[in-house]
Amino acid sequence: MSIATTISPFANEPFVDFKLEENRQAMEAAIAKAKASLNAEYPLRIGAEKIFTEDKIKSVNPGNLDEVVGYVSKANRELAEKAMNVALETFETWKKVPAAERAGYLFKAAKLMRDRKHEFSATMILESGKNYAEADADTAEAIDFLEFYGREMLRLSNINETMPLTKVAGEDNKLRYIPLGVGIVIPPWNFPLAICVGMTAAAIVSGNTVLLKPASTTPVIAHKFVELMEEVGLPPGVINYIPGSGAEVGDYLTGHPKTRFVSFTGSKEVGLHISRLAAETAPGQIWIKRLVAEMGGKDGIVVDETADLDAAAQAIVASAFGFQGQKCSAGSRAFIVESVYDAVVEKVATLTKQLEIGLPELNYAAGPVIDQSSYRKILDYIEIGKEEGRLIAGGSKADGNGYYIQPTVFADVDGKARIMQEEIFGPVLAIGKAKDWREAIALYNDTEFGLTGSFFSKEEARIEEALETMHCGNLYVNRKCTGALVGAHPFGGFNMSGTDSKAGGHDYLLLFTQAKAVSVKE
Numbered sequence: 001m002s003i004a005t006t007i008s009p010f011a012n013e014p015f016v017d018f019k020l021e022e023n024r025q026a027m028e029a030a031i032a033k034a035k036a037s038l039n040a041e042y043p044l045r046i047g048a049e050k051i052f053t054e055d056k057i058k059s060v061n062p063g064n065l066d067e068v069v070g071y072v073s074k075a076n077r078e079l080a081e082k083a084m085n086v087a088l089e090t091f092e093t094w095k096k097v098p099a100a101e102r103a104g105y106l107f108k109a110a111k112l113m114r115d116r117k118h119e120f121s122a123t124m125i126l127e128s129g130k131n132y133a134e135a136d137a138d139t140a141e142a143i144d145f146l147e148f149y150g151r152e153m154l155r156l157s158n159i160n161e162t163m164p165l166t167k168v169a170g171e172d173n174k175l176r177y178i179p180l181g182v183g184i185v186i187p188p189w190n191f192p193l194a195i196c197v198g199m200t201a202a203a204i205v206s207g208n209t210v211l212l213k214p215a216s217t218t219p220v221i222a223h224k225f226v227e228l229m230e231e232v233g234l235p236p237g238v239i240n241y242i243p244g245s246g247a248e249v250g251d252y253l254t255g256h257p258k259t260r261f262v263s264f265t266g267s268k269e270v271g272l273h274i275s276r277l278a279a280e281t282a283p284g285q286i287w288i289k290r291l292v293a294e295m296g297g298k299d300g301i302v303v304d305e306t307a308d309l310d311a312a313a314q315a316i317v318a319s320a321f322g323f324q325g326q327k328c329s330a331g332s333r334a335f336i337v338e339s340v341y342d343a344v345v346e347k348v349a350t351l352t353k354q355l356e357i358g359l360p361e362l363n364y365a366a367g368p369v370i371d372q373s374s375y376r377k378i379l380d381y382i383e384i385g386k387e388e389g390r391l392i393a394g395g396s397k398a399d400g401n402g403y404y405i406q407p408t409v410f411a412d413v414d415g416k417a418r419i420m421q422e423e424i425f426g427p428v429l430a431i432g433k434a435k436d437w438r439e440a441i442a443l444y445n446d447t448e449f450g451l452t453g454s455f456f457s458k459e460e461a462r463i464e465e466a467l468e469t470m471h472c473g474n475l476y477v478n479r480k481c482t483g484a485l486v487g488a489h490p491f492g493g494f495n496m497s498g499t500d501s502k503a504g505g506h507d508y509l510l511l512f513t514q515a516k517a518v519s520v521k522e
């Protein structure tokens with residue numbers, strides 16, 4: 001029996017219900033355990049070596065600035081070069097490991113992560129300021145990526161059986177998906193486990209070796225994932241963990257002649273910078289670097305007069321303020337037709353004011369934003385918003401020993417206003433009025449981004465038209481615009497939102513492979 005037939009079909013990891021006392025207590029216990037590791041030191045991992053450097057990244061709990069989640073060693077150019085050489089050497093053996101064996105490492109890791117899911121979530125609660133449900137969804141998505149990409153590699157390695165090439169008499173024709181080489185994996189901090197795991201797992205299961213440069217605000221949870229891969233027996237050198245400065249290590253590796261691909265998820269600004277750098281050909285470079293760049297969003301929700309207004313208001317608030325609006329998918333804009341405008345605005349304001357702010361480890365609905373620079377930037381945007389719209393909820397910083405900001409809503413905002421056009425990446429929602437649903441869609445489309453959107457209506461014909469005309473990579477109807485599920489909602493955006501890589505979809509691994517057509521005369 002082939003390994004493919006022994007693997008169950010992919011299914012999403014269920015979310016934990018924290019209304020159940022036992023689940024809540026289990027998470028509290030996991031947080032207490034994670035706190036025992038506060039202030040720990042973490043090394044770089046290059047091949048089998050664990051390297052502690054003097055220069056360290058201090059990872060601070062954004063919800064309690066007195067807590068240091070860990071001190072993480074920091075790579076410089078020399079260490080990045082060392083990691084590159086190890087990754088190049090390891091590639092020569094790893095690329096020959098059968099696909100089923102490579103997938104097996106992901107399946108084992110998924111199982112262990114599932115067994116210890118609260119442990120991973122607890123680290124994120126402390127390091128990134130997620131509440132229980134947000135952290136649990138992040139861990140569930142990481143498990144999904146491991147399970148999904150493992151299966152995808154098996155599918156690709158079996159493609160000649162399931163999708164044979166056209167038969168030509170006297171020839172045996174096959175397609176082989178072979179790896180690219182050494183890749184640089186650069187994830188963001190906002191899904192510090194899921195996106196880090198997804199990007200890394202896709203690259204390595206395809207037969208590549210990687211240099212993983214985690215986001216500097218969340219390197220501890222990334223280290224936890226690297227440790228897990230070591231535990232499941234992944235050969236040293238397949239994943240090399242090299243936290244460091246984007247400007248120093250990131251630029252050096254993006255420009256390196258031996259870098260075969262860069263897999264980036266983050267802001268538009270850094271994505272465009274990497275795109276420019278990766279497009280230049282370094283001396284000795286013999287390929288065009290592959291770039292996967294998933295970037296920011298200015299996503300939104302359109303509500304027409306036939307919609308269920310309570311459901312729409314709930315979706316607007318959930319999309320705008322889940323994880324404090326720090327999602328590329330966050331619904332930071334809403335466009336509502338004028339006949340129901342006042343009613344929806346009032347419902348949104350009421351629901352927003354009900355969001356309680358406080359420590360993530362105590363599971364408040366609204367927690368801190370990630371760091372001082374985000375905090376400042378978001379508060380600056382709130383001041384801009386006061387000039388551009390009518391403040392109807394929030395509007396200032398909030399109490400607490402961390403980066404707490406009130407969930408903030410501005411109504412009557414013009415479509416061209418800065419808070420309607422620029423990604424704020426915080427708990428700030430701008431609402432605009434439209435004369436009808438088509439104008440609301442036009443306002444929604446008036447952005448350089450194109451990541452997620454939602455349309456609320458009960459009219460079938462309008463829904464059909466909205467599915468055609470709302471221009472984004474992930475479009476939803478009558479639900480929130482966050483929370484894409486692996487396998488169900490392949491994720492990635494248009495225009496300045498990136499290369500539309502569709503993480504968690506059947507096309508994703510093609511980005512980390514090259515197809516070789518082999519034809520043998522019989």
Ligand SMILES: NC(=O)c1ccc[n+]([C@@H]2O[C@H](COP(=O)([O-])OP(=O)(O)OC[C@H]3O[C@@H](n4cnc5c(N)ncnc54)[C@H](O)[C@@H]3O)[C@@H](O)[C@H]2O)c1
Pocket residue numbers: 186187188189190191195213214215216245246247248249250251254265266267268269270271273274294295296297327328329423425451491492493497498
């Ligand atoms: N489209 C998506 O799927 C998606 C998913 C999550 C987050 N995002 C976006 O990510 C952003 C938030 O994340 P962020 O603040 O971590 O983004 P960021 O662009 O500041 O950083 C992303 C990563 O790039 C690294 N980096 C910074 N400068 C670099 C350089 N010169 N070379 C190489 N790497 C460099 C950072 O250290 C980090 O690991 C938002 O814009 C959000 O919309 C997009």
Ligand SMILES: N[C@@H](CCC=O)C(=O)O
Pocket residue numbers: 190191326327328329481482483484485491
């Ligand atoms: N995939 C996530 C967003 C990832 C970016 O931040 C969602 O669908 O909400």
